[in-house]
Amino acid sequence: MRDARGMTLTTSNRSAADCYDAAVLEFASFTDDPVVTLDKALEADPNFAEALAAKAALFCTTSEQPLEAETVALVAAIEGQGSAAGETARRHAAAAKTWISGDWHKANALWGSLAMDHPQDLVAVQTAHLTDFLLGQNQMLRDRIAAVLPAWSEDMPGYSYLYGMRAFGEEESGRYAEAEASGLRALEMQPRDPWAVHAVTHVMEMQGRTADGIAHLRGREGDWAPDSFLAYHVWWHLALFHLDRGDTEEALKLYDSGVHPRHTEVAMEMLDAASLLWRLRLMDVEVGARWKDPLTLYEAQAEDGYYAFNDMHAMMTFLGSERFDLAERLVATMERRAAKGGSNGMMARDAGLPTVRGLLAFARGDYETAVEHLELARPAAHRFGGSHAQRDVIAWTATEAALRGNLSPRAQGLLAERLAAKPQSPTILRQQARLYRMTGRTAEAERTDSQASNLAATLAA
Ligand SMILES: [Fe+2]
CATH class of the missing domain: 1.25.40 (Serine Threonine Protein Phosphatase 5, Tetratricopeptide repeat)
Structure with a gap:
């Protein structure tokens, strides 16, 4: 058969x-x-x-x-x-x-x-x-699909999904135009492909195209949301577009309705929940009792250290819940894991530990140490997996640490990096305005703040 x-x-x-x-x-x-x-x-x-x-x-x-x-x-x-x-x-x-x-x-x-x-x-x-x-x-992610595609033909069941995978690989390789074309080709063949919808979303996220991203996701909601076990992650992406605009209220609504609508013990779902709550924390948003559910799951795993990328999200949860005891236990667990070797040992050593140490220092208000650890983590972070969009939380936290710690040249460098990628982001522009204010450049601060507000208003309209 x-x-x-x-x-x-x-x-x-x-x-x-x-x-x-x-x-x-x-x-x-x-x-x-x-x-x-x-x-x-x-x-x-x-x-x-x-x-x-x-x-x-x-x-x-x-x-x-x-x-x-x-x-x-x-x-x-x-x-x-x-x-x-x-x-x-x-x-x-x-x-x-x-x-x-x-x-x-x-x-x-x-x-x-x-x-x-x-x-x-x-x-x-x-x-x-x-x-x-x-x-x-x-x-x-890109090349494996290129390797198998010539052996397929369009009439083979599942062919369209290869284009969704290809699109995601092209996006993660920074080839945004090709990625968008491959993803849209996949969706032309099969609109109900959340991975392809997601790949196109990533392109828009990386390019700061919040209007395109929101329209793309809202317009195709009937295709990617029902019956999909990836839907929570696509909702997470939609929330990110709103965060980029500074619309934290909508992001919180999406958290409750799509990203984490019910109790779950699924690791991938939980990590998106934690990372959205952490981003909201970076924007000084009160999230109420929302850390409680991730905490239940991650507390049980504080001595697990199975996968360093998940550990980063466990750390966010412990810090969001003010459980410094668990945070320290997790660092010790990851140190043991790192010494044990294997793939996760490498991930914990190279990417996981500098990241969680940076997050921990950030939560303690030791911003200089936070920046130091996170700067070590950033170039190595791809080693523990996830996407550019997911790992962006590391650079964002480093930027916030530099701003809160009054480390102005460092904050300027990190912000310039972020603005180069997303020059129209109201959220990043507001951070830039804070930096101007911090360094006594009041007129520039006011100009940048009003630029951010105008952009946010235009986008909302
Ligand atoms: Fe994603």
Whole structure:
């Protein structure tokens, strides 16, 4: 039996194969629940090796330590079948096993080479892509898709999703015009592709195009929001556009209605919640009891240190909740993790620790130390994954630290950087006005403040 793209399947159960096909597209389109659908495939055929492999791969892309035990069992179920499991499932199992061992970079390369050898294995392609994201491998996000595209044709189910992935890779590689074109091409073929919507959103975020970004997201809301397990993150992006305009009220509304509307223990959802609350804190917005829910989850993980990028968001939560005890415990956990080696050990050492130490110093009001740590973190931060937009919080915090600490030449440099990327940002212009005021340039401060207000008013209209 073969899957919808012609990959050999080890099952001979038609309904199991149909469920697998559906699950692969759910995974690629970030809609419904591919785990539930894979479970249906496995109910129909418990030895269905490709379904076991897809579930293991999906779990590895979640950055969730609690899913490791189940992933180990999935790998064992494939290995137990010996050669009957088939080549691709066994290669998936080897990659997932390597991931669990802590060598995420090697696991990513195993999925990547599987995708090159079998470009139609959409699960391998997407897992390589998503783990590139977790590892901050910007160019690979783009190049892996370029490598497999020639083996596909437009009539193959899932083809459009490759354009969404390509768009995101191009965006993270700074090729904004190509990224926007690829993302729009993906959406022309399949409007219900939150990853492609998201890639185009990233272009607009990086270019400070808040009007385009809001129109793009609002105009396509019916395509990306319903039934998508990526929706919370797209709402987060919409909130960022409003923050850029200084509209913190709308950002808070979006927090409550879309980014974090209900209790969750999903790591990826929680980190966006924490990072939005932290940005609001940088803008001196009172967020009430909203830190409470992230705190419940992150408190349980203070001695976990599973993934340094998540740890940065745990740190924001501890500091937002004024729990300096937990913040210090987390630093100690990350130091232990860094000494242990492995992919996350490197991430914790190079990117995680300077970032969390910077955040901690910021919360203590030791702005000079904060800037020092965050300046060390910035050039290395891509090593712990996430997107440019997510990691921008580090530069933003450094800028705030320099402003609050009266470190004027440093604040000027950081602000000049931010304004070069987003010259029309009311929020950054207001920071610039604060700097002018701080250095006694009152007339320039007033001019810049009114420029910010005019821009915000024009954009709101
Ligand atoms: Fe994003």
